[in-house]
Amino acid sequence: MTDTGLMYIGAGLAAIGVGMAALGVGNVFGSFLEGALRNPGAADGQQGRLFIGFAASELLGLIAFVVAILILFVVK
Amino acid sequence: MSAGKIDPMEQFMVEPVLGRHIELFGYDVSFTNSALFMIVVFVALAVFMSGGLRRQLIPGRWQVMAEGAVSFIDNMVSTSIGSGGKKFAPYIFSLFFFILFANLVGVLPLAIVPGLHTFAVTSHITVTAVLAFVSFAIVLIVGLVKHGFKFFSLFVPHGAPGWLMPVIIPVEFVSFMVRPFSLALRLFVAMTAGHILLEVFGSFVVQGLNAGGPLGWLVSALSFVMIIGVSALELLVCAIQAYVFALLTSLYLHDAVHLH
Numbered sequence: 001m002t003d004t005g006l007m008y009i010g011a012g013l014a015a016i017g018v019g020m021a022a023l024g025v026g027n028v029f030g031s032f033l034e035g036a037l038r039n040p041g042a043a044d045g046q047q048g049r050l051f052i053g054f055a056a057s058e059l060l061g062l063i064a065f066v067v068a069i070l071i072l073f074v075v076k
Numbered sequence: 077m078s079a080g081k082i083d084p085m086e087q088f089m090v091e092p093v094l095g096r097h098i099e100l101f102g103y104d105v106s107f108t109n110s111a112l113f114m115i116v117v118f119v120a121l122a123v124f125m126s127g128g129l130r131r132q133l134i135p136g137r138w139q140v141m142a143e144g145a146v147s148f149i150d151n152m153v154s155t156s157i158g159s160g161g162k163k164f165a166p167y168i169f170s171l172f173f174f175i176l177f178a179n180l181v182g183v184l185p186l187a188i189v190p191g192l193h194t195f196a197v198t199s200h201i202t203v204t205a206v207l208a209f210v211s212f213a214i215v216l217i218v219g220l221v222k223h224g225f226k227f228f229s230l231f232v233p234h235g236a237p238g239w240l241m242p243v244i245i246p247v248e249f250v251s252f253m254v255r256p257f258s259l260a261l262r263l264f265v266a267m268t269a270g271h272i273l274l275e276v277f278g279s280f281v282v283q284g285l286n287a288g289g290p291l292g293w294l295v296s297a298l299s300f301v302m303i304i305g306v307s308a309l310e311l312l313v314c315a316i317q318a319y320v321f322a323l324l325t326s327l328y329l330h331d332a333v334h335l336h
Contacts, residue, residue, distance in 0.1 A: 048155065048323060055320040059258055062265035069268075073085065 007071055014068035021061020028053040082279035084272045088199055110203070113195045117177045145173070149322070156326035160333050164326070167214065171207065172322035178203075179267060179314035183307065199267040201260060208259035211325040219332030230335055255328060259321060266317045270310045277303045 032050045036043035092098075092106035099105070128135075128142020135143060149169040153161045175198060182196025197203055219227040231248040232241065277299045284296035 048152075051316065051320055051323060052327070054316070055262060055324065058266070059262045062262060062269070065265055065269055066261065 007075060011068040011071045014064055014071060017064025017067070018061050021058060021064065024057035024061065025054060028057055082275070082282065084275040084279070087193070087271060087275055088196075088268070090200070109195045110197055110200065113181060113197050114178070114203075117174060117181055117197065120181070121173055121177050145169075152323060153326055156323060157330045157333060161326070161329070164214075164329055168322050168326055171211065171325060172318055175207070175263065175321055176315060176318035179318060180311070182267065182271065183310050183314060185307070196267050196271055198263055199271055201264045204264040205256075205260040207263075207321070208256040211259065211328070212256035215325075215328045215332045218329065219335075222333065223335060226335070227332070230331060234336065255324075259324060263317050263321055266313055270306075270313055273306055274303060274310065277306060 028050070032043075032046070032053075035046075090108045090110045092108055093112050097104060097106045124145075125142055127138040128145075130136070130139060132139060146169065149172060150162075150165055153165045153168055157164060178197040181194050182199060184194045187193040219230070231245050231252065233244065233248065236244055280299035281296045281303070284292040284294075284299065286292070287295075
């Protein structure tokens with residue numbers, strides 16, 4: 001287990017966090033669609049909040065991606 | 077079979093155009109590809125808006141597009157900032173359309189002409205951090221000028237019990253100070269991740285063709301289809317990230333103008 005090997009394993013583990021972001025984003029859009037199908041008239045008014053929720057959950061996944069990039073390219 | 081390593085990070089190198097470095101007092105002020113593509117974005121935006129300035133009473137198609145763009149931002153500003161928000165519409169308009177056009181120019185597949193790869197200006201944290209910090213500075217200045225020291229009541233939410241204050245105020249303060257970093261990071265990572273993904277699939281196409289044989293061709297063909305799909309997703313992500321940046325800036329301005 002060389003240091004480089006451990007770095008690559010660490011980056012791979014950090015990428016699991018990105019997969020969890022997929023769950024989060026899917027949750028946001030899924031809940032929106034579920035509500036929108038029940039009350040289509042109110043859906044257009046809430047689109048702003050949909051994108052805010054998407055941005056917040058995506059940000060945390062992107063932070064996991066940044067950790068992977070830091071491990072691969074910044075750590076000597 | 078020696079696989080030439082294709083480095084996905086090489087597309088983000090900022091280099092002086094035509095290889096000429098210009099030094100001024102020891103600082104490197106050469107005209108880089110990043111600056112060149114910012115000028116391209118500016119020219120594209122200027123052409124788009126000037127086409128709508130013909131001021132016909134019954135608007136032609138281009139004027140309808142430009143008016144639609146302005147009314148989209150006006151709508152977003154009035155919904156998000158509410159009253160007293162109209163004066164921020166020019167800034168939010170510039171922000172949204174600069175980021176949108178910069179993202180789209182970066183995704184253009186012009187590299188089919190050898191040497192003409194477009195550069196994604198917003199894929200560098202330097203550019204997005206400047207945009208985010210300008211937005212944050214406007215929020216701070218507007219809030220402090222309008223409300224003075226009452227601006228700090230932003231960190232004390234309504235109706236929270238008094239004994240919870242020592243916990244809530246630091247948490248609110250940290251989440252307020254994180255805002256510019258989150259704005260910058262979101263746009264930067266979304267663009268960088270998208271471009272790395274496209275480059276990785278592109279490298280699969282090239283290496284599959286180099287490997288030859290039916291398996292290599294199959295890998296190339298599948299990767300090519302994936303590039304088309306990912307490019308479509310990238311177009312969506314470009315628009316969404318620009319919209320989210322402008323929307324969050326409007327929301328932070330709402331907090332500064334209305335203090336709750």
